Amino acid sequence: MGRTPCCDKKDLKKGPWGPEEDEILINYIKEHGHGSWRSLPKLAGLRRCGKSCRLRWTNYLRPDIKRGPFTVDEEKLVIQLHAILGNRWAAIAAQVPGRTDNEIKNLWNTHLKKRLHCMGLDPLTHEPFTHYGPTTAPRSFPTTRHIAQWESARLEAEARLSKGSLFLDSPPPLVKPDPDYFLRLWNSEVGESFRNMNGETKTDCRSPIASSSTKRGSVSGSSSTSTTARNQIEDRIDASFSSFSNESEDSSDTALQLLLDFPINNDMSFLEDDTT
DNA sequence: AAGATGCACAACCGCATTGTG
């Protein structure tokens, strides 16, 4: 009754791939395509299971993979897509060109999750934490309605995604799936409600941008530099989005507005280094 | 200088889904 193992575990190598193995795999796929992953290792002469070969190819060796650190707009996009799609890394990766699901998952688990947490948001739901006491609870904001609206938008996005089309009723002239769809969604009334809801929280965490793009606080750090830091961040944001807008030219205003509306802009205190 | 600690990333594991006979 038990599931048959994906491969005969005997005599198979595990652990990190060596350069020779990479070369064998690349050459084989270049020449024959991957075909059946299960039979590939035997045909290519690799002592790996098919699963391992597929993973190595899709996460590392594929020629269209973009390596290097995530840009600010990529990170924003991942956060926004996560709000819509949840932990569906493959679906998120499909909207972030050149990035793999594994990479995005790692980014989320190592950086973005902590960042949302620092911003007072639940990384799972993107909602503000509700651990405040009864006296301070701003229960009046229409959380339930917003969540329902947001969930509705999310479900629609999922449905469209699953159909391979991300466009609304009147398709834009672009043929490719457009990340800007999510930006528009985020910037819509629903997104705005969601953002406003998030914006009610305060945080004293340090900058997500600084912490991700520099190693251990190399961004200058005292509270008196907050304006400078803020300007720097805004400059970087402008730069990021101007390049982003080159690909979808009508999105620049929306994207910039989106970013300016993003919760980090509501309270920039965490941009400051947390050295005390 | 050396050990401890934390972080980032690659890889593995097991379940879910899809395809096929």
Place this chain on the structure above:
DNA sequence: ACACAATGCGGTTGTGCATCT
């Protein structure tokens, strides 16, 4: 409709490197 195989996906772990104490 069912069983089985193949593949895809997400969660988790292992490892190497950088930084801290």
